[in-house]
Amino acid sequence: MTRMTNVDIARLRTRDLQTRFDSSSDFSGDFNLMPSHLIEFVRPAIARGEKMVASAPCDMAIWDAPGDGTYYSSGVPVVATGFANRYGTNFMLGTVAGNLAGNAWNRRKAEALSQKRWMAYIPQGMLTISTCGFYIDHEDGQFWRGWHDLDKVDWIEPSKVEIRTQGAQNQVRFQLISDWAELLYVLWVRTATGGHHPRKYDWISPNLQTIPLDSYPEYGTGAESVHSPAARGPEAHFGQANANLALIFSLISLFFVFFLVPTLIFGPLAVWQSIEAKKKGNMSRRRVLGMLLGGGMLLFVFVLLIAGLLGYVSSM
Numbered sequence: 256m257t258r259m260t261n262v263d264i265a266r267l268r269t270r271d272l273q274t275r276f277d278s279s280s281d282f283s284g285d286f287n288l289m290p291s292h293l294i295e296f297v298r299p300a301i302a303r304g305e306k307m308v309a310s311a312p313c314d315m316a317i318w319d320a321p322g323d324g325t326y327y328s329s330g331v332p333v334v335a336t337g338f339a340n341r342y343g344t345n346f347m348l349g350t351v352a353g354n355l356a357g358n359a360w361n362r363r364k365a366e367a368l369s370q371k372r373w374m375a376y377i378p379q380g381m382l383t384i385s386t387c388g389f390y391i392d393h394e395d396g397q398f399w400r401g402w403h404d405l406d407k408v409d410w411i412e413p414s415k416v417e418i419r420t421q422g423a424q425n426q427v428r429f430q431l432i433s434d435w436a437e438l439l440y441v442l443w444v445r446t447a448t449g450g451h452h453p454r455k456y457d458w459i460s461p462n463l464q465t466i467p468l469d470s471y472p473e474y475g476t477g478a479e480s481v482h483s484p485a486a487r488g489p490e491a492h493f494g495q496a497n498a499n500l501a502l503i504f505s506l507i508s509l510f511f512v513f514f515l516v517p518t519l520i521f522g523p524l525a526v527w528q529s530i531e532a533k534k535k536g537n538m539s540r541r542r543v544l545g546m547l548l549g550g551g552m553l554l555f556v557f558v559l560l561i562a563g564l565l566g567y568v569s570s571m
Contacts, residue, residue, distance in 0.1 A: 261477040262414055265289075265311065265434040270459055271468055273441050276450060286386075288438070289474035295383045297390045301401040305387035309474075313382035313391060313433035315398070316375055322368030373430060382433045389439055402446040410440045410458045434474075522556070525549025 268288045286308040295310040380393040388401035400420055407419040416436045418429040431439065437458050444452040529546035532539075 259471055259477045261311070261474055262434050264471055264474045264477045265309070266413070266437050266458075266463060267466060267471050268474060269435070269438045269441055270463055272438070273455070273459075274468070276441070276445055288435075293475045295381055295392065297383045297385070297392070299385065299387075300390075300399060301385065302387040305385045307383050307385045309435045309438055310381060310383045311434040313377070313380045313431060313436075314375070315377040315380060315391060315432075316373045316430045318371055318428035318430075319374055320369050320371045321374060322365055325365060376429065382431070382435060382439075384435055384438055384442065386442075402443050405443055405447070408440050408443040408447075410437065410454070413437075413458070413460070416440050522549045522553040526553070 288309045299305045377393045380391040383390045390399040409417045414436045444455045525545045526549045532542040
């Protein structure tokens with residue numbers, strides 16, 4: 256016979272507790288969900304007389320967006336005269352193309368980051384459920400809510416519930432994964448609806464119904480919980496992708512500096528020599544080709560300069 260996991264035992268304990276709730280409207284006895292020495296010590300903060308009844312590791316996610324749609328644009332100043340004009344303008348022509356691409360990337364990235372999704376909120380916590388609410392201890396402090404602070408609790412799937420509660424400005428959605436997620440759901444249903452909830456039995460699967468009452472081991476003696484927090488490395492800092500792009504675009508800009516300097520030098524020389532050749536009556540194809548290539552490259556630089564200036568102005 257396959258050894259039961261702590262997840263299985265927690266759900267069976269919760270099933271039996273709900274059975275006792277259904278048979279006694281004023282149930283106030285000992286929950287007996289797990290050995291008392293395995294329950295985390297938590298200082299009661301929700302109501303006088305509350306009692307801690309179960310503890311287990313947990314993960315909590317929040318429905319939110321990592322960004323608000325804003326982004327930083329970058330531009331390159333134009334130096335118009337003297338020595339700086341010869342080299343600074345060349346540098347600007349290369350970097351402005353990179354900045355245009357960078358700003359477009361930043362805009363798309365900001366739009367993507369403004370879309371809401373499930374994000375890690377408490378990736379490693381210890382859930383403790385009491386008769387009056389729940390507590391989550393984590394490395395940055397403690398998160399707790401009383402049953403009456405919760406607008407809604409929905410059972411999503413085994414060991415996962417969704418919680419809705421009021422935030423500073425609007426309703427906040429959380430998803431909680433833990434061995435005792437079903438217990439949180441059952442206790443909220445009992446408190447918020449008096450046990451009259453149309454879906455209060457949805458979480459009890461057929462295989463749970465076949466296991467007799469109290470015919471299984473104590474919680475904590477089963478196989479390791481599948482929801483034990485895993486070791487995690489440091490999270491990547493926001494803006495890492497932008498830093499990589501900055502390096503890439505700077506290298507592109509460096510390339511364009513060397514690419515444009517010969518163009519700005521030899522393009523006018525090609526046009527000048529073509530004109531001189533025409534003055535002397537030369538109508539060869541070489542003169543025409545030199546004129547077209549030299550003038551075409553200068554036109555390309557001019558268009559690139561105009562596009563860069565327009566992009567710089569629009570990104571300010």
